[in-house]
Amino acid sequence: MPQRPRSLPPEVASLIEGLPEPRIVIDRDYRIVADNPPYREAYAHGTSAVGRRCHEISHGYSRPCDQEGEPCPLKSALESGETARVLHVHHTSRGEDHVQVELVPMRDSEGQIRHFVERMESLPIAHAGASGAGLVGRAPAFQRMLDLVARVAPSETSVLLLGETGTGKEMVARAVHASSPRRDAPFVAVDCSGLTETLFETELFGHEKGAFTGALGRKTGLVESASGGTLFLDEIGDIPLGLQVKLLRLLETGTYRRVGGIEALRADFRLVAATHRDLARLVREESFRSDLYYRISAFPIPLPALRDRRTDVPVLARSLLERLRPGRHLSISDRALRRLAAYDFPGNVRELRNILERASLLADQHVIHTRHLPPEVALGPAAPAARHEEPPLRNAEREALQQALEVHDGSRRELARRLGIGERTLYRKLRRYGLI
Secondary structure, three states: OOOOOOOOOHHHHHHHHOOOOOEEEEEOOOEEEEEOHHHHHHHOOOOOOOOOEHHHHHHOOOOOHHHHOOOOHHHHHHHHOOOEEEEEEEEEOOEEEEEEEEEEEEEOOOOOEEEEEEEEEEOOOEEOOOOOOOEEOOOHHHHHHHHHHHHHOOOOOOEEEEOOOOOOHHHHHHHHHHOOOOOOOOEEEEEOOOOOHHHHHHHHHEEOOOOOOOOOOOEEOHHHHOOOOEEEEEOHHHOOHHHHHHHHHHHHHOEEOOEOOOOOEEOOOEEEEEEOOOHHHHHHOOOOOHHHHHHHOOEEEEOOOHHHHHHHHHHHHHHHHHHHOOOOOOEEOHHHHHHHHHOOOOOHHHHHHHHHHHHHHHOOOOEEOHHHOOHHHHOOOOHHHHHOOOOHHHHHHHHHHHHHHHHOOOOHHHHHHHHOOOHHHHHHHHHHOOOO
């Protein structure tokens, strides 16, 4: 026989009413039984959500999150009997945003879980839509990365960002810093690639006056500049073996000396390192110190390549255009978006940014079409090699068809009629030139 639902103790509703962050209380059937003013303002358009189900408010779902392919914190908390945390994309008064959800089960006097207190915290570092200058996306691979950032950021744990060139490692490092208790202190980035031993020491540790020829005064090092904040060591896998021991000594002892100095100075920074290299393989090959590797890899965060989050390409493209050409209100045609989403982007988000910057300069109107994209994107991966082998007439025919597709909004039958050819002939030509 099912147990009868118990009413919510009035003191619980009074407690969440006065809390500054958005909170609700839900029962085992996902129904909201209490909410507070911050929740109503951020998620319910200023009205009471009591009586409605949480997944309806947050996602617009008619079913619980797990039945829509997302992790459900209520289900996890009910199964484990413990607090559950997830990162979701929620509907908010500002649009869709990434929200960290914490669900705490409440037990009655008999030890049974009857209700759950849910706390929501929006992540200002990330955006599910095109607006904002933070991390943008909502693909599952991006969400997993963002969840790791949200979990580690409030701590002092060292972070190691792993990802291909152009995946945005410095942006993620800045996001870790911005969500940490050190957010009001400096964020100092160091590019470790190509640093010689002398330059490495003077850049990181600074030097005293007269330490070497040309040292006409004291120089503050980047470690000192990062005091109280975050030191970001980019491409740490490129540091030569001889310099790795000096970095390890800094991290192990927390002290350093300026070049030419005798006084030991105390370092106070949170370390975030990044590399596109396979550090574990470098350790096996003895080109990267194992002790340094274990020291910096306490919390690795893999950054997904853009080809592993293709569904984010449209929202990323729109966000990048807003930053590249603010106030111009550029849009991208559906066909151009499909071509972009089909491209592998070996240079990742950085390459997408460069492609859009070029396209925005080529577009005379307010719409970017496929003709504004590079050939390897507009025509697909196999097209560039074949392009040079075609006679000029066929090349001109392809260009004419491509331009006709861009400006025609009707059916293929209507387009064939306008071009004076049969519909089957049009389809055959479109397939030949890779335009469908």
